[in-house]
Amino acid sequence: MSRSLSPGAIFRKALTENNPLQIVGTINAYSATMAQKIGHQAIYLSGAGVANASYGLPDLAITSLNDVLEDVRRITAASQLPLLVDIDTGWGGAFNISRTVQEMIKAGAAAVHMEDQVSQKRCGHRPNKEIVSTQEMQDRIRAAVDARTDPDFFIMARTDALAQEGLAAAIERAKQYIAAGADGIFAEAVTQLDQYQAFRDALGPDVPLLANITEFGQTELFNKKQLADVGVDMVLYPLSAFRAMNRAAENVYSSILSEGDQKQVVDSMQTRSELYDYLGYHHYEDKLDKLFAEQKQK
Numbered sequence: 395m396s397r398s399l400s401p402g403a404i405f406r407k408a409l410t411e412n413n414p415l416q417i418v419g420t421i422n423a424y425s426a427t428m429a430q431k432i433g434h435q436a437i438y439l440s441g442a443g444v445a446n447a448s449y450g451l452p453d454l455a456i457t458s459l460n461d462v463l464e465d466v467r468r469i470t471a472a473s474q475l476p477l478l479v480d481i482d483t484g485w486g487g488a489f490n491i492s493r494t495v496q497e498m499i500k501a502g503a504a505a506v507h508m509e510d511q512v513s514q515k516r517c518g519h520r521p522n523k524e525i526v527s528t529q530e531m532q533d534r535i536r537a538a539v540d541a542r543t544d545p546d547f548f549i550m551a552r553t554d555a556l557a558q559e560g561l562a563a564a565i566e567r568a569k570q571y572i573a574a575g576a577d578g579i580f581a582e583a584v585t586q587l588d589q590y591q592a593f594r595d596a597l598g599p600d601v602p603l604l605a606n607i608t609e610f611g612q613t614e615l616f617n618k619k620q621l622a623d624v625g626v627d628m629v630l631y632p633l634s635a636f637r638a639m640n641r642a643a644e645n646v647y648s649s650i651l652s653e654g655d656q657k658q659v660v661d662s663m664q665t666r667s668e669l670y671d672y673l674g675y676h677h678y679e680d681k682l683d684k685l686f687a688e689q690k691q692k
């Protein structure tokens with residue numbers, strides 16, 4: 395019997411095979427199938443995305459473990475790509491974090507990132523973030539690592555410290571988080587390209603480093619080549635497709651209301667046959683036809 399790789403092992407393999415590994419946000423199961431067919435190697439479920447898209451809420455620690463798990467399960471059922479999941483602050487103390495990690499593994503996630511903000515967290519690119527002590531974050535990481543039922547499941551520590559404490563302190567925290575057992579570092583809200591290089595130099599060559607290239611935030615839209623040159627291994631595009639989908643939907647809703655039909659916007663739509671291609675619709679139909687034909691012959 396051939397043993398297949400766990401989602402965590404697939405993620406680690408993608409990380410070694412891609413320099414850097416681009417990780418695109420997929421807001422739902424269908425988006426994940428598109429990202430996969432287009433050729434991406436890894437996908438992301440954004441905490442902000444779950445709050446905004448699935449619940450119509452802001453990214454302010456309002457959604458829970460179960461809210462996020464529901465979307466994780468839908469995505470991992472539809473796509474074989476390794477999924478990185480935003481677990482915010484882990485949703486509680488050591489036992490909660492431990493349960494979060496185990497449930498994420500059961501739901502088919504490959505990796506998570508957990509941040510050092512206080513539990514009443516904010517978006518990483520907004521002002522007035524508050525962070526916990528290095529020691530408290532190390533405890534969170536130890537709880538997560540200790541809970542893992544698959545040694546390949548990837549646990550990334552995110553530090554939001556740069557904005558509040560400056561570069562040297564953020565780097566020191568990153569080192570302490572790795573010492574506590576984190577598999578990689580998510581440097582949040584970085585404002586200068588050379589700051590990634592500083593993280594890289596301090597962490598040494600082997601610690602995977604993630605750059606969050608979210609739009610309309612603190613970080614410029616650096617190219618993956620620029621990021622690879624300063625030692626970044628993973629580039630995250632958490633909400634890019636979601637933002638574009640929202641603008642497209644806004645245009646369609648407005649046009650239907652103002653024009654009385656969809657003619658002006660129909661060219662901006664994915665066609666029925668394109669939709670079906672991503673879903674493998676015809677494969678399902680053929681199967682059904684075959685099944686009915688067999689029944690008729692009986």
Ligand SMILES: C[C@](O)(C(=O)O)[C@H](CC(=O)O)C(=O)O
Nearest residue numbers: 440441442517518519608632
């Ligand atoms: C990555 C992030 O945590 C997310 O939830 O997607 C957000 C993204 C954003 O709000 O642009 C963050 O950076 O805090």
Ligand SMILES: [Mg+2]
Nearest residue numbers: 440441442480
């Ligand atoms: Mg988030």
